[in-house]
Amino acid sequence: MRLGFNFTLGDTYDMVQRLIAERHIDYCEFLIDNFFCVEPDELAKAFDCPIGLHIMYSKFLEADRPTLVDFAARLRDYIDALNPIYVSDHILHFTHEERAFFHLGEVDYSREYEFVRDKVLEWQELVGQRIHFENYLSIMDGGVEAPAFFERLMKETGAGVLFDASNAVCSNRNCGTPFEAWRNVIASARHFHVAGYRNSLIEPFISLDTHAEALAPDTLAFLEDFRSVFDKPGATMTYERDDQIEFDDVVADLKLLRNLFGESEEKRHDLAISA
Amino acid sequence: MTLLSLPSRTDRDLYPALMSPQLCAKYPADHKAFVRIDVSLRVYWHTLFDICPELLELSGPDGMSIFRPFMAWAGEKKLAFDWSYYLWVYVWLRESPFKDRLLADGKYLRSIMGASAARWAVLDRGRNCGLVIGCADSTDFVVGWKCRSVRFGREIELIAPEEPLPAPPDIFGYFTLPTFELDIFPGWQSLAR
Numbered sequence A: 001m002r003l004g005f006n007f008t009l010g011d012t013y014d015m016v017q018r019l020i021a022e023r024h025i026d027y028c029e030f031l032i033d034n035f036f037c038v039e040p041d042e043l044a045k046a047f048d049c050p051i052g053l054h055i056m057y058s059k060f061l062e063a064d065r066p067t068l069v070d071f072a073a074r075l076r077d078y079i080d081a082l083n084p085i086y087v088s089d090h091i092l093h094f095t096h097e098e099r100a101f102f103h104l105g106e107v108d109y110s111r112e113y114e115f116v117r118d119k120v121l122e123w124q125e126l127v128g129q130r131i132h133f134e135n136y137l138s139i140m141d142g143g144v145e146a147p148a149f150f151e152r153l154m155k156e157t158g159a160g161v162l163f164d165a166s167n168a169v170c171s172n173r174n175c176g177t178p179f180e181a182w183r184n185v186i187a188s189a190r191h192f193h194v195a196g197y198r199n200s201l202i203e204p205f206i207s208l209d210t211h212a213e214a215l216a217p218d219t220l221a222f223l224e225d226f227r228s229v230f231d232k233p234g235a236t237m238t239y240e241r242d243d244q245i246e247f248d249d250v251v252a253d254l255k256l257l258r259n260l261f262g263e264s265e266e267k268r269h270d271l272a273i274s275a
Numbered sequence B: 001m002t003l004l005s006l007p008s009r010t011d012r013d014l015y016p017a018l019m020s021p022q023l024c025a026k027y028p029a030d031h032k033a034f035v036r037i038d039v040s041l042r043v044y045w046h047t048l049f050d051i052c053p054e055l056l057e058l059s060g061p062d063g064m065s066i067f068r069p070f071m072a073w074a075g076e077k078k079l080a081f082d083w084s085y086y087l088w089v090y091v092w093l094r095e096s097p098f099k100d101r102l103l104a105d106g107k108y109l110r111s112i113m114g115a116s117a118a119r120w121a122v123l124d125r126g127r128n129c130g131l132v133i134g135c136a137d138s139t140d141f142v143v144g145w146k147c148r149s150v151r152f153g154r155e156i157e158l159i160a161p162e163e164p165l166p167a168p169p170d171i172f173g174y175f176t177l178p179t180f181e182l183d184i185f186p187g188w189q190s191l192a193r
């Protein structure tokens, strides 16, 4: 398992450099559409490691075609310059009746399947490559339909799933989606996310992907129980931290992941050559 | 947990309530749907008061005397809640009992214009590099620049021009900059809702 860190804005530039230099991470994931005004060449030279590209605001379920064509054209420049390990995006609603959510809306997995499938096909065609779509953190009970939705979506569109393990933990806590229901999705996924979460301020508590705290014991237990399903050649796991970003805390969690999965195959190979 | 007569199987069943304190109040407080809606409404609250904490001096520490009536007004007007979110709060405040205190100190307007410029710089995905916001209540204007280098984030500038630009026809006006130079004045555009 290769480990990575999410790079969303310049503030953490020096920290990411240090994580790479000290080999706590093997690659870096750019929140790429935050950097659409930075030259692709500058991004390509920013870090001396492989790169994943994560898209936040394509809004491909809602945006009109000319907007998506333009977004895809700019994204393409970065794909060509950075040759990323993967490109990923979100299946989410950003608006309702053209009014923006500030906490994004989950799709209705049973009623919106065909709509999403057609949009995914169109979006992959515009970008010109396979895209890995991230599972969202479910709160309401309809979230139990997510695993079957993603399985079917992969089969019918050729898309991948960027499987966020801690989102699945939150969904399990919030609406009881069994971990076992994700087994096929995890088995076919090669790219993963993991992060801390916390509870809502009021009861009945729901768990939220705050990306601001250490990995929870139940997240680590889930990774441990499914370790052989997660780990595979070429697999990546991005540790996401967007708040309370302290170097030592991040490294402590990365070490837990390293211990759990062992050195990545690529790194073992490196070590063998230098030995 | 109280039995709920409103549909709440999915997020989608709750979409209208996710941005409406009044609709939220229709859900029993011990139900997961209420907590889900509360989580959403808190993000609107924090997006306003974490970025413009001065406004709490007007409203009192819980912010609710601004937040609740503003969100209701925004619902009636069907505001898009795009980057101009903060500017509409100012428009509402100007019509509210807070008006005199709001206009007595320029810090509220500066904070609000900076917040909207920053929100544009972080969230807009068009090709423009910068956004200029002007206000009829001030000759100063604010520019938000998107992230232009991998080492830095977005930047916000407050500019007090020697030769003021003409005032925007409405309370606020804006224009976008296609490059990282502030070298054009194409005229003010009015805010879209």
Ligand SMILES: [Fe+2]
Residues within 6 Å of the ligand: A134, A164, A193, A194, A240
């Ligand atoms: Fe994630």
